[in-house]
Amino acid sequence: MDIRLLNQEDAKEYRKIRLEALKNNPEAFSSSFEEEKEFPVENYESRLQSEVSFTFGVFEKEQLIGVGTLLKEQKSKLKHRANIVAMYVSPLKRGMGIGKSIMQAAIQKAKDAEEIEQINLCVVSTNMSAKKLYTSLGFKTFGIEQKALKIDGRYFDDEYMVLFL
Known part of the structure; x- marks a missing residue:
C-alpha cells in the first residue's frame, strides 16, 4: 500500500471514494x-490544488482505498490551528491500519508547518472505532454537540477532539 498527498490528477479517484463515503456513512x-x-x-x-488543504490518500494497486484531509485555518487569530x-x-x-497511516501523515504535515500548534477534528459520537483511533494518537475530547446532524428524521451527536502538538 502506498500513501501520498493527492493532486489534481487524482480528482476522479478522489470523487469516486468521496461519493462512496457519503453513501456508506452519511452520518460521518x-x-x-x-x-x-x-x-x-x-x-x-x-x-486537491489548494494551498491550505492537504488530502492524503492510500492506494492499493492503483485504487484509492482511504483518504483524509488536513485543513489549515486561514484567519490570523486561528492560524495556530488545523x-x-x-x-x-x-x-x-478497515482494521488494517490505513486510517492510522493517514492520520500519522496528516499529523506530521501539521508538525512540519511551524505555525500549527493544534489539530481539531469532529467525529460522530457513535463511531467507536474512529474515536479509539483518534484517542490512541493523543486526541482528547473537549465537547459534544447534541443533534449535530439530522438524517431522515434521525439525529447524530458530534464529538469534538483536539491534539496539541
Whole structure:
C-alpha cells in the first residue's frame, strides 16, 4: 500500500471514494451524497490544488482505498490551528491500519508547518472505532454537540477532539 498527498490528477479517484463515503456513512459527513453527486470532477481538482488543504490518500494497486484531509485555518487569530476532515477508509479495508497511516501523515504535515500548534477534528459520537483511533494518537475530547446532524428524521451527536502538538 502506498500513501501520498493527492493532486489534481487524482480528482476522479478522489470523487469516486468521496461519493462512496457519503453513501456508506452519511452520518460521518456534513455533506450529502445527493448534494455532491452533482459536483463535476473540476470541483475535486480545485480542492486537491489548494494551498491550505492537504488530502492524503492510500492506494492499493492503483485504487484509492482511504483518504483524509488536513485543513489549515486561514484567519490570523486561528492560524495556530488545523482540522482533520473527510476521513474515510473503504469498508473492506478497515482494521488494517490505513486510517492510522493517514492520520500519522496528516499529523506530521501539521508538525512540519511551524505555525500549527493544534489539530481539531469532529467525529460522530457513535463511531467507536474512529474515536479509539483518534484517542490512541493523543486526541482528547473537549465537547459534544447534541443533534449535530439530522438524517431522515434521525439525529447524530458530534464529538469534538483536539491534539496539541
